[in-house]
Amino acid sequence: MRWLQNHPKTLESMYGSTKWLIKKMGPMFEKIGNEKVDRWFRKPEEWSKQAMFDCQMCGQCVLHSTGMTCPMTCPKNLRNGPCGGVRQNGHCEVKPDMKCIWVEAFERSTQMGTWGADMMMIQPPVNRQLEGSSAWVNMVTGADQDVPTGWIGLNTITVLPKGIDYPTAK
Template sequence: MSIGSWLRDHPRMLERAYGSTKSLFQKLDPVIKRIGYERVDRWISGPEDWSKKIIFNCKMCGQCVLHSTGMTCSMSCPKNLRNGACGGVRANGHCEVKPEMRCVWVEAYERSEQMGTWGHEITHIQPPVNRQLEGSSAWVNMLTGVDQEVPKGWVGINTIPVLEKNGSGS
């Protein structure tokens, strides 16, 4: 078992790591802003790509929603589904496209059930991907807010009222 798959099977730990890294970046924001977001993007997008590839098989879409998808990279789904799982999942829970691989979204759902803070966000509708952000640092995009920008028509409708997985809608 690779270190990446071991970590992915411990979503609570990854969720906590995400929470602390997020607040670290937010604290450093004034400094990063002074240095310049573009320059910092050049510095960190390489290491971010390297580390997230090992842990999450990250595709560097530049608008990371890992915490909303069971700390499982939705872009590693061969259909790039931001809102899976598709109806093609095999009887053994494996992928329609790559029969040797477990469905990314089956894993995302299982892991979201183990997460305490952001697990419920698997019920959110994720907006379409902004393909212009591919290859850039998701952390820097989080600070500038560009990762939250949605097409004008979509404004105000990017999530749904959260459904409790064990009960009725709220």
């Protein structure tokens, strides 16, 4: 299923419709109980996302902001861009056989019309308490948007990219 990753445009629209659907199902989740739904969702979400993105189940998915490439597959778990150790051939410092996920993320993001420019957003620190839970349910409850109190007011700053032609400017 990994070949799908090289079709970021398709994935982007898939993400868009999944998001729409899950948000529609939100009130239903509430009725059943979010914890219960979280238990149901965990495994299917893990299987499907692992097959496609090698998902690490951080529980706060930012795939669409990182070129449909999971930042948690970076050995250093970097969520804001590549480290300074990328090899000249574009491979990872830690795993020489693996292409740097940020090199791929950057290439893919330039093909994405809706969320491509989100690469410039500053991603807040990971909430380690959400690890292992369903990111879809967390999206509905808003738990994935929770940032540390000190961070509030600073988490939405977007630097507009210059010099890179994203398909549509935001």
